[in-house]
Amino acid sequence: MQESSAEVVVIGGGVVGASIAFHLAEASVDVALIEKSELGAGSTSKAAGGLRTIFSDDLNIEIALRSIEAYRNFSARPGHEVDFKVHGYLILISREDDLENFRRIVERQNAFGIPSRIISPEEAGEINPMISTEGLIAALHSPADAQCSPEGAVMGYAQGARKLGAKILQGEGVMGIDQEANSITAVHTASRKISTSTVVIAAGVWSPEIGEMIGLDIPVKPYKREIVITDSLGSHWSGMPDSLPMTIDFSSTLSWRPEGGALLIGFSDERVPAGFDTTRDPRYIEKLAELALHRIPITNQLGIGKGWAGLYDTSPDNNALLGEANSPNRVLYATGFSGHGVMQAPAVGEIIRDLYLGQEPFVDISPLSVDRFKEARARRESAVF
Numbered sequence: 001m002q003e004s005s006a007e008v009v010v011i012g013g014g015v016v017g018a019s020i021a022f023h024l025a026e027a028s029v030d031v032a033l034i035e036k037s038e039l040g041a042g043s044t045s046k047a048a049g050g051l052r053t054i055f056s057d058d059l060n061i062e063i064a065l066r067s068i069e070a071y072r073n074f075s076a077r078p079g080h081e082v083d084f085k086v087h088g089y090l091i092l093i094s095r096e097d098d099l100e101n102f103r104r105i106v107e108r109q110n111a112f113g114i115p116s117r118i119i120s121p122e123e124a125g126e127i128n129p130m131i132s133t134e135g136l137i138a139a140l141h142s143p144a145d146a147q148c149s150p151e152g153a154v155m156g157y158a159q160g161a162r163k164l165g166a167k168i169l170q171g172e173g174v175m176g177i178d179q180e181a182n183s184i185t186a187v188h189t190a191s192r193k194i195s196t197s198t199v200v201i202a203a204g205v206w207s208p209e210i211g212e213m214i215g216l217d218i219p220v221k222p223y224k225r226e227i228v229i230t231d232s233l234g235s236h237w238s239g240m241p242d243s244l245p246m247t248i249d250f251s252s253t254l255s256w257r258p259e260g261g262a263l264l265i266g267f268s269d270e271r272v273p274a275g276f277d278t279t280r281d282p283r284y285i286e287k288l289a290e291l292a293l294h295r296i297p298i299t300n301q302l303g304i305g306k307g308w309a310g311l312y313d314t315s316p317d318n319n320a321l322l323g324e325a326n327s328p329n330r331v332l333y334a335t336g337f338s339g340h341g342v343m344q345a346p347a348v349g350e351i352i353r354d355l356y357l358g359q360e361p362f363v364d365i366s367p368l369s370v371d372r373f374k375e376a377r378a379r380r381e382s383a384v385f
Ligand SMILES: Cc1cc2nc3c(=O)[nH]c(=O)nc-3n(C[C@H](O)[C@H](O)[C@H](O)COP(=O)(O)OP(=O)(O)OC[C@H]3O[C@@H](n4cnc5c(N)ncnc54)[C@H](O)[C@@H]3O)c2cc1C
Pocket: 011, 012, 013, 014, 015, 016, 017, 034, 035, 036, 037, 038, 039, 040, 041, 042, 043, 044, 045, 046, 047, 048, 049, 050, 051, 172, 173, 174, 175, 202, 203, 204, 205, 206, 210, 225, 226, 227, 309, 310, 311, 312, 313, 334, 335, 336, 337, 338, 339, 340, 341, 342, 343, 344
């Protein structure tokens, strides 16, 4: 058994854990990051990399704005390429009650200075000439929204943290956490004991297992989501703008964006129950084709290349769980991002650093405490796709 120590142990090496380790190391905190598999191997490497400010909850808008700014400057801090592009988001709307909701969201975005607008179906068709506008009543265009490479983000934060002195351990999961008199004393893997007084739970959909080790209930469930990449668009690209936005057909959940001359495309199959299974549904492409044929007719002429399935890290109200546990002492958690963890990771790194150091974070995150479910303070985020 190897023995070592760290001021803080971050559990989980996805984009969130890596960002937290970076921000702590930058503040001269002695931090160890433990990843049971490889960095980014969880949900992070399966994500589409969309960075949006389209949220019904002001807190999410503030967190997204802060994060997009951090991704814009990522090549300087932590110093890594993340393929950051500002191509915007386009949400296609075909139901009156969705339009009402998105009108409210645009109002909130505009209150934060975000230049989003409700536009006509015709204008949506000019912004993304790939769409069929049939059945649409409006669209939300948020041109300042962006995208990045999730792998670039996790690697950038991890390398940045390592340069600043963080220890990064891969290939060994946390199997136990010791406590004495309500305080954390050590974290165990199969071959190591790391003495510490503080743990940060950033284990994505596996966070409930870590919570159980210390009696903390973390209500996060895994939901399978698939994505495929089409064959190259070739001559179908002619007449398309260089900067096609991430486009979401809200009523069907179909979403797509360009990816290296092809399309990265997926939809949320709400019929799939919660679970850790990530085998690809043999009927997924057939179901996708049915939806896409109607909204993106071009896909009729394209083959499908590779695809994959990953897990959405879903909380009961589709909002993140962020904060410090009441008990035991010095247990912080950052999980349950409900499909928007890549876009929130930079700001979350800052927030957890500040909670650890006893500083005020840039936003009040007390409404995101895990206790909200026990205290009937759930706050449902409606812009989930
Ligand atoms: C198909 C798909 C598309 C998505 N698209 C987007 C998008 O466009 N934009 C966006 O913002 N988000 C998107 N998401 C969501 C996003 O991927 C997640 O919210 C985000 O990756 C969560 O990051 P994380 O670091 O919390 O979790 P993860 O990346 O899952 O990392 C948790 C890590 O903890 C490790 N771990 C687990 N147990 C232990 C243990 N006992 N000890 C040590 N380590 C452990 C795991 O191996 C894993 O690497 C998408 C997700 C999917 C599946």
